[in-house]
Amino acid sequence: MTVPNDLVARLTEALDRDAAIALFRGAIGRQSITGNEANFVAYLREKMSGLGLNNLETAEFLPGRPNIWGERxxxxxxxxxxxxxxxxxxxxxGWREHWAGTEREDPFAAPIIDGAVWGRGSxxxxxxxxxxxxALSLLDMxxxxLRGDVAFAFIGDEESGEPDTGVSAGIKDLVSRIEAGAIARPDFVVYVEPTRLSVYPAQIGFFIADITITGKSAYFGVPELGKDALRASHAVMSALWKHSDxxxxRAEHKHVGRSFLLITGLAGGGYIAVPExxxxxxxxKLLPGESLDTAAAEIEAAVRSAVTDPEIKVEFAYPAGRDHALGGTAAEIDEGRAEVGLLSASMAEALSGRGVIEGAPFWSxxxxFVNRLGVPAVYCAPGDIRNCHTYEERVEVEEYLAGVVGFAAFIARYCGVTA
Known part of the structure; x- marks a missing residue:
């Protein structure tokens, strides 16, 4: 059966706005700061079960921290x-202190203020x-x-910031199950990071480097007996800024811009002594096509060339391994793919001015999927990354509802419909 030309209009008319908003607000109400994913997963299991999903399962990727997945x-x-x-x-x-005495004081209350749903994780x-x-509920209404299958997989441990977490343990478990055949391999993936309903077929890569410079301490009155690590760090930073330029x-990507490095922290010094x-x-930041190994080797070479005293030692550590031991790789799929166009058009019909094809200024x-499994994937969802992780985190109600309609239209168009 051909998808009807008036699909978006039909979906918009069938949408139960109150139910869709209640689902969203209830999700915010389940606090799930990294490490406490189980609290939200219990809510998702209830809601996914209510949709009649097949093969609905949960499994712990680490003790007490489950993923959940299912399919229609x-x-x-x-x-x-x-x-x-x-x-x-x-x-x-700091959230409660920042908003003390206002409707926004509870970060998990999900108040609707000036047409937006507020709260951590919104x-x-x-x-x-x-x-x-x-969106799946809307298709039912x-x-x-559908002819094709729609699957959902919600995983933990993506965010950084909590001790001993944030290494993508959840998705590593999920991908391993797909590779083993325990979970069916998808043909296309939509990762629901916030894009303001734009479609992101490209994203940056990244790695973090911690550099330790060790010299020799000496009393301030006889500095010639020491090796000044702070002085060496000045030369190192100058070399790194030059390397960033x-x-x-070298190149500019049409969707994610140019590569660079940013020095984010400096600590050192001693008390009345040459700093050791x-x-x-x-x-x-890396562009699609750049190698993490090569980029790290270039930084190490730049640093070592700036430290001319052989008695000053330099060590490197890379604490943020994700899909690569050093960090997270960049990814890109062809924006001319039919799926990308379908998703873009669906979002544009659901809300005027949306569905723009852009690039992700973040790593997720x-x-x-793209690099490890060879499965095409994009980012697309309601929400604005610029207010996430802040006290201003919120999502416009109309954008959220348009996302529901847009996703439903895309599912129907991509998977196909039956009579």
Whole structure:
């Protein structure tokens, strides 16, 4: 059966706005700061079960920290679509103090203020998870049956910031199950990071480097007996800033801009003495096609060339391994793919001015699909990354509801419909 031309209008008319908003607000109400994903997963299990999903399962990727996944089987002759999102959020330190005495004081109360739903995790990324599930419910309400399968997998440990967490343990477990055949392999993936309903077929890569410079301490009155680590760090930082300019000049990606590195921290010094140790941290942005190994080797070479005294030692550590031992790889799929166009058009019909094809100015977990599994993936969901992780985190109600309609239209168009 051909998808009807008035699909978006039919879906908009069938949408139960109150139910979709209640699903979203309830998701925010389940606090799930990294490490406490189980609290939100219990809510998702209830809601996913209510949708009649097949093969609904949970499994712990670490003790007490579960993933959840399930699917809606279609008629059997269409492609398989997977929606993925992370269940954990960043912390709420300072939120209550910042909003004390206002409607926003409770970061998990999900108040609707000036047409937006507020709260921790609203944009990053419970709007996306809720919109994807509400989209399937909307297709049911509109009596639209699918040929292909729609699957959902919601995983933990994406966010950084909590001790001993944030290494993508959840998606590593999920991808391993797909590789083993325990979970069916998708044909296309939508990762529901917030994009303001734009479609992101490309994203940056990154790594963090911690550099330790060790010299020799000496009493301030006889500095010639020491080796000044802070002085060496000055030369190192100058070399790194020069290197940043060089890599930025190499190329520009139409969606994610230019590469660079940013020195994010410096610590060192001693009390009335030549400083023996200094540490600095940096983050390196990579474009699709750039190698993390090569980029790290270039930084190490730049640093070592700046330290001319052989008695001053330099050590490197890379604490943020994700889909690569050093960090997270960049990813890109062809923006001319039919799926990208369908999703873009669906969002543009659902809300004027949306569905724009752009690039992700952040790193998230689509490279596990694009680079590791060879499965095309994009980011798309309601929410604005610019207010996520802040006291201003919120999602416009109309954008969220448009996301529900847009996802439903895309599911129907991509998976195909039956009579």
């Amino acid at each position: 089987k279609g008629a059997g002759d269409g492609p398989r679509l997977l929606f993925v999102g992370h269940t954990d959020t960043v912390h709420v330190d 944009g990053d990324l419970k709007a996306g998870i809720s919109a994807s599930l509400a 509109a009596s639209i049956n 060089e890599i930025a000049a 140790r200094c540490t600095l941290s940096l983050i390196r 977990e689509s490279p596990f």
